[in-house]
Amino acid sequence: MPTLIDELTPRGLIAELTPGLGERLAQGPITGYVGFDPTADSLHVGHLLPVMALSWLQRTGGTPIMLVGGGTGMVGDPSGKRSERPVLSVEEIDHNVACVRAQLEKFLRFDGANAALVRNNADWLRPLGLMEFLRDVGKHFTVNYMLGKDSVKNRMEAGISFTEFSYMLVQSYDFWHLWRTDRCELQMGGSDQWGNITAGTELISRKEGKGVHGLVVPLLTTASGAKFGKTEEGAVWLDPQKTTPYKFFQFWLNTDDRDVERVLKFFSFQPVAGLDALLARHAADPGQRAAQRALAEEMTARVHGEATMKGVVAASRLLFGGTDLKGAGAEVFEVLRSEIPAATLARAELAALSATDALVKAGLASSRGDAKRGVQGKGFSLNGEPIADAERKLSGADLLAGRYLLLQKGKRNYALLVLEG
Numbered sequence: 340m341p342t343l344i345d346e347l348t349p350r351g352l353i354a355e356l357t358p359g360l361g362e363r364l365a366q367g368p369i370t371g372y373v374g375f376d377p378t379a380d381s382l383h384v385g386h387l388l389p390v391m392a393l394s395w396l397q398r399t400g401g402t403p404i405m406l407v408g409g410g411t412g413m414v415g416d417p418s419g420k421r422s423e424r425p426v427l428s429v430e431e432i433d434h435n436v437a438c439v440r441a442q443l444e445k446f447l448r449f450d451g452a453n454a455a456l457v458r459n460n461a462d463w464l465r466p467l468g469l470m471e472f473l474r475d476v477g478k479h480f481t482v483n484y485m486l487g488k489d490s491v492k493n494r495m496e497a498g499i500s501f502t503e504f505s506y507m508l509v510q511s512y513d514f515w516h517l518w519r520t521d522r523c524e525l526q527m528g529g530s531d532q533w534g535n536i537t538a539g540t541e542l543i544s545r546k547e548g549k550g551v552h553g554l555v556v557p558l559l560t561t562a563s564g565a566k567f568g569k570t571e572e573g574a575v576w577l578d579p580q581k582t583t584p585y586k587f588f589q590f591w592l593n594t595d596d597r598d599v600e601r602v603l604k605f606f607s608f609q610p611v612a613g614l615d616a617l618l619a620r621h622a623a624d625p626g627q628r629a630a631q632r633a634l635a636e637e638m639t640a641r642v643h644g645e646a647t648m649k650g651v652v653a654a655s656r657l658l659f660g661g662t663d664l665k666g667a668g669a670e671v672f673e674v675l676r677s678e679i680p681a682a683t684l685a686r687a688e689l690a691a692l693s694a695t696d697a698l699v700k701a702g703l704a705s706s707r708g709d710a711k712r713g714v715q716g717k718g719f720s721l722n723g724e725p726i727a728d729a730e731r732k733l734s735g736a737d738l739l740a741g742r743y744l745l746l747q748k749g750k751r752n753y754a755l756l757v758l759e760g
Contacts, residue, residue: 340399340400341399342361342364342365342399343364343369343371343392343395343396343399343401343554344356344360344361344364345399346395346398346399347392347395347554347556349604349611350604350605350611351557351601351604351605352388352391352392352395352556352557352604352605353554353555353556354530354533354555354556354557354558355530355533355553355554355555356552356553356554356555357537357540357552357553357554359550359552360525360552360553360554363524363550363552364399367400368400368401368402368453369396369401369402369524369525370401370402370403370404370521370522370523370524370525371393371396371401371402371403371404371523371524371525371526371527371554372393372403372404372405372406372458372514372517372523372525372526372527373389373390373392373393373403373404373405373406373526373527373528374406374407374408374411374460374510374513374526374528374532375405375406375407375408375439375443376408376411377407377408377409377427377432377435377436377439378427378435379435380434380435380438380439380578381438381439381442381576381577381578381581382439382442382443382576382577383568383574383575383576383577383582384567384568384574384575384576384577384590385559385566385567385568385569385574386568387568387606388529388556388557388559388605389527389528389529389556390443390446391446391556391605391606392527392554392556393405393446393447393455393527394446394447394608396525396527397447397448397453397455398608400453401453401525402453402454402455402456402521403447403453403455403456404455404456404457404458404517404521404523405440405443405447405455405456405457405458406458406459406460406513406517407436407439407440407457407458407459407460408436408459408460409432409433409436409459409460409461409462409464409465410459410460410461410462410463410464410465410509411460411464411506411509411510411513432461433461436459436461438578440457442577442578442642443455445577445641445642446641456521458517458521460513460516463512463516464509464512464513467512472508472512475512475546476508476511476512476515476542477508479541479542479545479546480508480511480538480541480542506535507534507535507538508538510535510536510538510539511535511538511539511541511542512542513539514526514536514539514540514542514543514551515539515542515543515546515547518543518547518549518551523551524551524552525551525552525553525554526539526540526551526552526553526554527553527554527555527556528555528556529555529556529557529558530555530556530557530558531558532555533553533555536553536555537553539551539553540552540553559601559602559605561595561597561598562595562597562598563595567602570590572586575587575590577642579643583674583677583678584639584642584643584647584648584650584651584674585651585654585655585674585675585677585678586678587638587639587642587643588635588636588639588648588651588652588655589635589655590635591631591634591635591638591639592628592631592632592634592635592655593631594630594631594634596625599618599621599630599631599634600618600630602634603617603618603630603633603634606634606637606638607633607634607637608637609637617629617630617633618630636648636652639651646670647670647674649670650668650670650671650673650674651674653667653668653671653674654671654672654674654675654678657671657675657745658675658679658753664722664723664739664745665722665739667739667740668740669740669741669742669743671740672739672740672743672745672755672757675745675753675755676755676757679753679754679755680701680702680753680754680755681754681755681756681757682700682701682702682754682755682756682757683756683757683758683759684700684744684756684757684758684759685759686758686759689733689734689735689758690732690734691732692732692733693729693730693731693732693733694710694714694719694721694726694728694729694730694731694733695707695710695711695714695729695730697721697733697744697746697756698710698713698714698719698726698746698748700756701744701746701754701755701756702754703719703746703747703748703752703754704719704748710729711729713748714726714727714728714729715729718748718749719746719747719748720746720747721733721737721744721745721746721747722737722739722744722745723745723747738758741758742757742758743755743756743757743758744756744757
């Protein structure tokens, strides 16, 4: 079986690793963990590279541990941050932990051989006494050692609280605790975590005389210099209430050609040889966006499910051409309902509704007069067909999937009328 390094290296997923990790992996399966900060009730796309590393660990025979920071979330990690984050209440943290755990289940198995484990560092950090912590951890680190870490150095000019200054010690305690209780030998994370991770390997070496390991993945930025996982609207979340599946799909589909090879290899579980073949087809005809489409479909299916992905694909084709409207199912129109203006229609209204009334009710025309002028100019469509008669009465025969009317103004302005009940 390929080792973790064998899988991650050709995908460009290793930024740094500790000496000897390759040799240790060659000896057999290993237990490793990634920590997740519960400051929000959802992960976003920017969190997913360490998640991919954790999933590859499991796929290569290792046991993954998802460490949710119910305890460290009360402190705050200064790595990569310009200012100190607000401290959340215990109740907020516990809620966020539960939400994040559910999302991570999309990437890991929780049954069978080498099933993923979930640990919450609140279980050992919240009861931990200050004197015990100083005795077991603090005495093993000098202030000079801590000042040498980038996560601290980068904040010295702006200022860093003692709370955040101590974060690396708390994270080191986590690694030590997981080594003692689960024989965890590997911590992974983003490259901004390298200092915290190596502090943990140092603590275990000093206290236990054992060699453990760290591995970090790159921090991903786009060819344009932007932070990956951000759009003009903000972060791209895994929670469908924060980022709809349609927008999630479009985010991956819109990957810049300059980034698509790297992003595809980072986030796809397909064999590298297959990805190289796909990228060759993409290079032969970039306009078809074959690589971006494959990536968007794989990621949307993984996060939101196969059925939702198919509905999103069909909805995308519907808006941009190529889908038989009459053959589309209700799930497609429900996807559209979250993406384009929609209004409900009482069943009693349908019998008396004209095309003009429908355009006004859907918000595509400001008045009946506006609607009539647009119809005369052949500017409106109903269910993909130009509206020729502004006063044509609508009926149940016009409904798509039994309850939807799709109205269109020009090439790109759409609206739905949805029959209630």
